[in-house]
Amino acid sequence: MLTRKQLELLDFIHKRIQRDGVPPSFDEMKEALDLRSKSGIHRLITALEERGFIRRLAHRARAIEIVKLPEPLENAGRAGFEPRVIKGDRPERTPPSAIALEGLGVSDLPLMGRIAAGEPIEAITDGAQHVSVPENMLATGGRHYALEVKGDSMIDAGINNGDVVVIRETSQAQNGDIVVAQVDGYEATLKRFRKTDGMIALEAANPAYETRLLPEGQVKVQGKLVGLIRTY
Template identity: 75%
Template sequence: MLTKKQLDLLAFIHKRVQRDGVPPSFDEMKMALDLRSKSGIHRLITALEERGFIRRLAHRARAIEIVKLPESLGGAPNSGFVPRVIEGDRPDAPPPPAAMPVANTDSAKVPVMGQIAAGVPIEAINHMTHSVTVPGGMIAGSGDHYALEVKGDSMINAGINDGDVVVIRETSVASDGDIVVALVDDSEATLKTFRRKGASIALEAANPVYETRVLPSDQVKVQGLLVGLIRTY
């Protein structure tokens, strides 16, 4: 049996994973539950893990998988919940030539268009390397989708690690707090949290080692929005 705070936290994590494909940061959990310190979140996370509702991934900073849900959150009695973090798939078939339109199927292939920096920006992505298969629900909705291999650790507190593959929906607009693919000066691509600061754009890391970059809005172009995450073990 879960306490109200434990249930509230599990519901918040589940909602964010379903929406963004990645778990929230500890700061976001603390704010959502109106707690004064992260120590309370650590206790709740430990309690949920001990009860078998979540699993923390070893050697991966603050990476969380939901293992099951209580019936009050839509879980089935005595059955496990399949998390949205999935194993990668690299088929031998030739990859498609461009980002693929969304299909209403149980699974779909999306092209991997190179690497994206979660750290110091690297060259803009412009080529495809292979394709991956993802659940159809991960790319539900309108728009084309593609995937990128993450390089760097600046987004680890958002559950995005070096070597992960992120699934991106193509779009040129973003809201504050969205994790986006941002093109800087038409030459560098980076994966960061998007925020508007007056006439400027802030690209925030989810790792205190990296400083927030604040740039004139005409130097930043949103190329896509994070919708899912693939992790290969």
Template identity: 70%
Template sequence: MLTRKQLELLDFINKRVTRDGVPPSFDEMKDALSLRSKSGIHRLITALEERGFIRRLAHRARAIEIIKLPDALDKGLAGGFKPQVIEGDKVDPPRNAMPVALGHAVELPVMGRIAAGTPIEAISEVSHNVSVPGGMVDANSHHYALEVKGDSMIDAGINDGDVVVIRETSAADNGDIVVALVEGHEATLKRYRRKGNMIALEAANPAYETRMLPDDKVKVQGRLVGLIRTY
């Protein structure tokens, strides 16, 4: 799955290659996506290459080859990660929100706030409970909820003030959005990637740098399975 910014960049490159026969420059990409620096473009390009959508050709300027396009571009849609969203009363849902069949509700403890930005102190106390659709959780696993603080995951559809539903687990696959405990006392919500004996905690906002840590400094506390937003 691609984030919104990754999809926008891939779409822009594809359109320019189709029109001009050559990809745009990094400055043109930066301007097209309204980013403040080219470092954000470098991260997006690297992510697209890692996911197999493009290939950079060595020793050639502006040499980017489109390998494949996601279904979202073929259909002319904006895509990326789409968490399950419980709709608020009397307000139309977001354009890209995934509909949820409520069914029976399950009460989950809200364990406090999780930082989608600079890591905050680890969370261990229940502040209140929240009702979530039964279909959002696995009856054989333990789940909890956290309130999001910060904007580092906005391109994954996770905003400041959202409540994320987390399935408790100590394991994660590359690309999962996880609750990570850093050095035993900081908790953060980030995309997880293992690179040898290092763990990359990636933001979904070009304004934030990826944090690289030795694997013994990061413990996965859970994986994102849903999201609740009120209006």
């Protein structure tokens, strides 16, 4: 998965190549991303090349070729969830309940344990901890809660292991929504929801995981994803 800055740079390069036929200069990239030095651009370019999104052509100035685009850019403008991410710098072992969002209107949400983005785990528990989230991340009306993601089955939707997802409590879902689904009354998982002919498909966003197809009566939607918090 790409960081926000890597995604911003890839988007900027892609748009400039589409507009001008040539990639931007390093100075233009630095200015567009509001970085202090070109060394930061070099690191981002290297990371994009290592992940297979771009290719640098030898012996040619400003020669960068776009190899592929991640889903958020490839499907720009299409309906669906695009994570609104709050990124914070904190020690790795600080619990999610210690996240501080200074200078923003915030709400405290109960942290209801962990949710599987992989194989299902035990159902949601009562939240003793709380996490602060920006109020503009919350959908209008309804109760919200937070869950810590465990697993990597939703990485292609921008949801990583260790992220804290913000959920609006609801029992209703539309095809394509990313939901908290309870299976057989005891195991909970975070997956993309699809319903057809009395069956529910719980789809991963990682080709390493198979879609689970279950009778409608075995699946209970407990909430819909509205945002996430990523910490480092």
